[in-house]
């Protein structure tokens with residue numbers, strides 16, 4: 631297998647200027663501005679094999695977009711190297727640009743007043759796809775997504791799910807070997823989410839395209855990505871199999887407790903990692919082998935009125951690793 635992406639100590643520092651509030655400070659800023667540096671990506675290294683589907687996750691501001699912008703050649707890194715499909719992305723060679731696609735759930739590349747078929751045809755021309763390949767690819771993709779009848783309908787008349795399907799066809803018409811999917815199911819109803827997911831899985835299996843997927847919907851990641859890369863504070867926080875995350879969490883349980891008088895977070899912290907705390911309610915994460923002993927101590931020591939032990943879900947764990955609240 632060949633590496634589609636090889637990233638070595640990639641780093642991006644953005645210079646920016648401190649903004650003061652208030653009139654006097656603003657005037658002072660005009661004369662002397664304080665220059666600050668934002669370390670958006672802190673020397674990350676990873677490699678992705680051709681044909682892999684990788685979930686690229688992290689909390690807001692973690693550095694995902696900055697990394698993907700460097701890997702698509704939109705941004706120059708401050709230091710470090712990246713080889714993407716044999717190219718250095720920020721050299722922006724035509725041969726490189728021909729081989730990848732970016733699909734953004736939040737931004738459309740389709741002309742709203744034209745039928746989607748026209749925007750797809752425009753991409754055919756931009757990428758110089760020959761007529762035979764174009765017809766074959768359009769036929770295959772529109773059949774897989776079940777939108778053959780809709781190619782002639784003005785984009786603004788399509789539902790959100792149908793629009794996303796057209797977006798995918800437009801992005802894949804030149805058969806890219808690498809696809810960055812940024813929130814491809816955002817805002818879609820459950821049926822459309824499911825059909826987009828099914829399509830992505832089938833497409834990857836049929837064409838062995840390398841896919842990097844970011845999504846806030848953990849179902850997308852669970853269904854499609856055997857491997858996840860978690861970015862946090864500009865650094866690599868976890869790189870491994872989704873199964874690995876699952877194995878780690880199978881080792882832990884969530885003990886939920888209701889009390890009839892308030893119990894402090896500090897008192898509970900001695901028994902496990904406090905995930906939630908609200909006076910009369912608390913949830914503690916406890917290592918599996920200790921659950922029995924810890925539970926009996928908790929029941930002895932505190933005025934517990936209700937008590938449950940639950941498995942931690944992969945979704946909860948991913949969200950926790952990303953520094954967000956499972957709620």
Ligand SMILES: Nc1ncnc2c1ncn2[C@@H]1O[C@H](COP(=O)(O)OP(=O)(O)OP(=O)(O)O)[C@@H](O)[C@H]1O
Pocket residue numbers: 644645646668669670688689690691692693694695696697
């Ligand atoms: N041009 C810029 N100048 C200064 N700081 C920037 C610039 N672009 C991004 N940043 C900062 O770099 C950090 C990483 O941003 P980035 O957009 O890569 O995060 P992200 O993981 O994609 O977040 P999100 O999930 O919100 O899209 C943030 O703190 C952001 O404010």
